[in-house]
Amino acid sequence: MENIAEKVVAITGASSGLGAETARHLVRAGAKVALGARRKDRLDALVDELGADNAMAFRVDVTKREELQGFVDAARDRFGRIDAMLHNAGLMPFAPLAENRHDEWDQCIDVNLKGVLYGLGAVLPVMQAQGAGQNIFVSSVAGHVCTPIGAVYSATKFGVRAIAESLRQEVKAWGGRVTVLSPGAVATELPQSIRNEEIAKAMADYYAEAAIPADAFARGVVYAVSQPEDVDINEILMRPTSQQM
Ligand SMILES: NC(=O)c1ccc[n+]([C@@H]2O[C@H](COP(=O)([O-])OP(=O)(O)OC[C@H]3O[C@@H](n4cnc5c(N)ncnc54)[C@H](OP(=O)(O)O)[C@@H]3O)[C@@H](O)[C@H]2O)c1
Numbered sequence: 001m002e003n004i005a006e007k008v009v010a011i012t013g014a015s016s017g018l019g020a021e022t023a024r025h026l027v028r029a030g031a032k033v034a035l036g037a038r039r040k041d042r043l044d045a046l047v048d049e050l051g052a053d054n055a056m057a058f059r060v061d062v063t064k065r066e067e068l069q070g071f072v073d074a075a076r077d078r079f080g081r082i083d084a085m086l087h088n089a090g091l092m093p094f095a096p097l098a099e100n101r102h103d104e105w106d107q108c109i110d111v112n113l114k115g116v117l118y119g120l121g122a123v124l125p126v127m128q129a130q131g132a133g134q135n136i137f138v139s140s141v142a143g144h145v146c147t148p149i150g151a152v153y154s155a156t157k158f159g160v161r162a163i164a165e166s167l168r169q170e171v172k173a174w175g176g177r178v179t180v181l182s183p184g185a186v187a188t189e190l191p192q193s194i195r196n197e198e199i200a201k202a203m204a205d206y207y208a209e210a211a212i213p214a215d216a217f218a219r220g221v222v223y224a225v226s227q228p229e230d231v232d233i234n235e236i237l238m239r240p241t242s243q244q245m
Contacts, residue, residue, distance in 0.1 A: 017188030062115030
């Protein structure tokens with residue numbers, strides 16, 4: 001795959017779903033990957049699968065700024081540079097606002113929004129010093145449309161797009177690039193982050209019927225990373241063909 005061989009890509013939320021599948025695709029295309037998440041056992045298993053020359057695992061909770069700094073430092077120390085970072089860790093605790101699930105609101109904002117900002121804060125100085133770097137964000141169809149049960153999740157995913165668009169304009173000066181992928185239903189563990197039992201069951205049923213495989217997303221990332229330096233893929237919005245909203 002053009003322009004990917006030997007690139008170093010740091011991935012948060014790499015222990016399952018979209019992050020893990022993207023790591024597989026990138027390594028197949030010749031990249032080196034730094035894998036971050038809390039479930040280190042899962043990351044270690046993925047390193048075994050991908051080969052220790054191609055991948056490293058780092059335990060990181062993205063709600064803790066110093067841990068994200070540690071992840072980025074470890075990736076740069078191990079591979080010498082960071083060409084791209086996939087800010088992917090996230091959860092989707094769907095519930096009506098009237099249920100007042102304050103802890104879930106806090107966690108969703110802390111992971112999906114503040115985790116992204118902390119990751120950026122850690123990696124931008126590295127990329128700026130290199131004079132190049134691609135930040136890849138994961139919004140959602142829910143970052144484009146709102147639904148009754150998705151207020152807080154949508155707020156974070158609209159927010160990710162706002163951060164990305166401001167960043168895109170800020171990093172022009174030194175050649176930085178910014179990509180946002182906004183997937184619809186993709187088969188991962190994401191519905192398991194829903195605590196409202198009725199909604200969790202409905203979403204699990206919907207995902208079982210409609211969700212597309214994670215490699216659909218991974219191919220989007222590979223497409224964006226494979227572009228030459230003078231091409232900046234800014235937005236990819238993708239849905240299962242059968243998905244209405
Ligand atoms: N699947 C979809 O339908 C879909 C659609 C649109 C957007 N997305 C977005 O895609 C991204 C990836 O989700 P997924 O679908 O792949 O779901 P997933 O399989 O549940 O993966 C979520 C990942 O986020 C990590 N994570 C959660 N909290 C974390 C924390 N505090 N610190 C570090 N890592 C944390 C998890 O790792 P640990 O638990 O090991 O920490 C896991 O690797 C999310 O941002 C999600 O909003 C998914």
